[in-house]
Amino acid sequence: MAKEAFTAGRIRKFCCEDGKSQSFLWDATAPGLGLRVTANGVKTFIFQGKLNGQTMRISIGSPSAWEIPQAQAEARRLKVLTDSGKDPRQVKAAAIEAERNAQAEKEAEAAAIQAQEERETLTLGVLWPIYIEARRSAKRRGGKVGWSDWHIRDHENVMRAGGEPKKRGKGLTEPGPLASLRDVRLVDLTSTRIAEWLAGETENRPTQAALSFRLLSVFMNWCAANEKYAGLVPVGACKSSKVRDEIPRNNAKSNDSLQREQLTPWFKAVREMNNKVQSAYLQALLLTGARRRELAGLRWADVDFQWLSLTIRDKVEGERTIPLCPYVAHLLAALPRRNEFVFSSASSDNGQLAEPTPGHKRALAVAGLPNVTLHGLRRSFGSLAEWVEMPAGIVAQVMGHKPSATAEKHYRERPLDLLRMWHTKLEQWMLNEAGVKFTPAPATSVVLRVVAN
Template identity: 25%
Template sequence: MGGVAVRLTKRIVDQAQAGPKPSFVWDSELRGFGLRIEPTGTKSFMLRYRTRDAGPSGPKRFFTIGRFGPLTVDQAREQAKAVLGAVSLGQDPAADLTRDRAEQTFGSVAELFLAEHVRLKRKAGTHADYESLLRLYALPTLGKRKLTDVTRGDLSRLHASLNDRPYRANRLLAVIGSLYSFAEKRDLVPEHYNPARRIEKFREDQRERYLSRDELERLGAALQLGETQGLPWQLDPKKPASKHLPKAENRITILSQPVAAAIRLLMFTGARLREILELRWEYVDLERGLLLLPDSKTGRKTIVLNSTARAILAGLPQQGPFVVSGKSLDQPRADLNKPWEAVRMHAGLSGVRLHDLRHTFASIGAGASLGLPIVGKLLGHNHPQTTARYAHLDADPLRQAAELIGGKLAEAIGGAHREGRAPAME
């Protein structure tokens, strides 16, 4: 395996150019230590050696230390020295690594990925989402398979089986791809081994849904009824009625004050669900009309409260640290699924999600020509392109311009358009 020999430095590694085939630059000071440059431009540190009992003419072993970037030249050199030390004691690190890889299953690495990467480096909501996707869809079919036995065909079939849920299918593929990237960094799979790559994803239709004035009125009426008299159950006609159901007059859903307040706050602030459910009283500044969130999906965030949102919060009793408590006062409520389903069905809002209240908040701001930068600030968007989805709703300036141009044209052609005649051409 050829290649030039020079003392490896950061400058030498930076200047190394990729060719049509893998190439190597060997270190002139530490025997066997080198750099491999892939045709893609990826640069990895490696070590070649012979085991102690193989002799000078025995077969060479190759051990990948890691990629340049995450590893500096000096760090890779020190790791190479440690590996050579193990070799001098009679060990065979390359064979050990091969054996370890063969013993790793998809399920065992998934547990490692969740515990040592996702839980430590991602937000709690992201961790819960990753874990749910893996446990529901990937582990039942792939969990006992060897990690390196999983193929692109396996993942393509798994992805295709979720074709009725394109967003979830694409998200699962992304999570599995991240798992294999983690495994590669841990040397649990060979470099560039990622069967989740180059699988065509499903097309995802835009899921924005904006409530009309009539729908908002029905939603408000349902919330008010749920707080006072309760919402009558609407039994699913596809499911047989259970003999254990309560009497018809008792089939109602009562909305607690915090639950109804949470739904109203989602509507009047444009906040995300977790931002409201995990809202602590210490983050609420009613005097200045602000929610001061130390962390959110986009980091530290300030939500400006309008007078209605302030009144909602002011009317809630402060019991425990959370605005919307769960089963115990020291825990936040986990979700709003059941109460929202009751409200949604009673109001006749088929297919409307809680997140659509956020879209509705944004659409009203955009339709009132407040400007997309202002709307983006209210929503806590970090990037303008995130708010750009509402650009088509910012219609008033365009309508005014169209009316102005139309008026000028009508004035120029006189009364011909009112009489149904085409204007004469000069």
């Protein structure tokens, strides 16, 4: 195989021999370096060598892209590889793969850094709605961790921005207790930050501050347990001593209930209210011991006048069935059926009794009684039940309290008739103490009256 020194002129003049598909010109300087030219005039630097006794050819590149010294250097490199028993093609493929892997690792690292930066910029205000929707979705799927509508509303209220016109009354709504933390990054929710927030909120609204802290604490536990947000919230931020020192004390309102001697003026004032729906609601609230929103959301479908029962949408257990005692049945049967709600309103947005508190306060003023909240009427039910020696387990079951002992949790299944016996006894006692003259009508007459309405 004849060899000659490669020059630019010699390479330019070299052509494919007639009658052949390709011709070769070999370099005398770099072993294995050749120039291949095809019948179409395409020229390529190549390397030819032997590996394990087999001849191999590898393309280097076009003379228009490779200068002669560069091609010679590449040929020498390939010669070193073949002399050491390595296949240049495999070495090149490995190098490409390594470069590809290195690039992929670099891109993955950059993506991880960007994702972490994005995670660390997440604020409480951004993630709070996501948290609520996750729990709302769990409810739609029928999961045990799904929240009630009231619990969802509590979460929305504590984070509301405020500044919107009030639906009732004049002025603008106030920001929720957690609104001041909306723009705080999760990574910055340290125990110091939370303690400072809690101290400020406790001064003006301790009850709401305590509720908001409990909701925030559960939220932070959810973040820690969620793979997507784990590690963002400082560990133990809600459990440090500086935070515990700022938590408002949960002091029960010892005077937020009706006493036995106050039943007469209270019933008189409430029964004389112009708004008969509010009047019936307030009396039923006292006589059933239900939570205010449980009773306000009562639907006609939940009332069974035939078997005298009420199905209460319980915020704790989901729902519970309690007796429909004679006087409460009398009150409900007389109410207008405007829509699906028992305690309805012709003017509220959702057709439901909106806010009975102002009316109750006016009735208290007329009766000359100190302020008693709507929740205080529920407290009154529990305390007044002791006058008829109503068993504590029955009181708890009617009011929807969680069982407080193992026996209550696992071995007490009281039929509705047993609850009705005690509940009716308490209702009758309250009415007698209040001087309310009421003769229970037979159940059939109540059903007939409801059907007629």
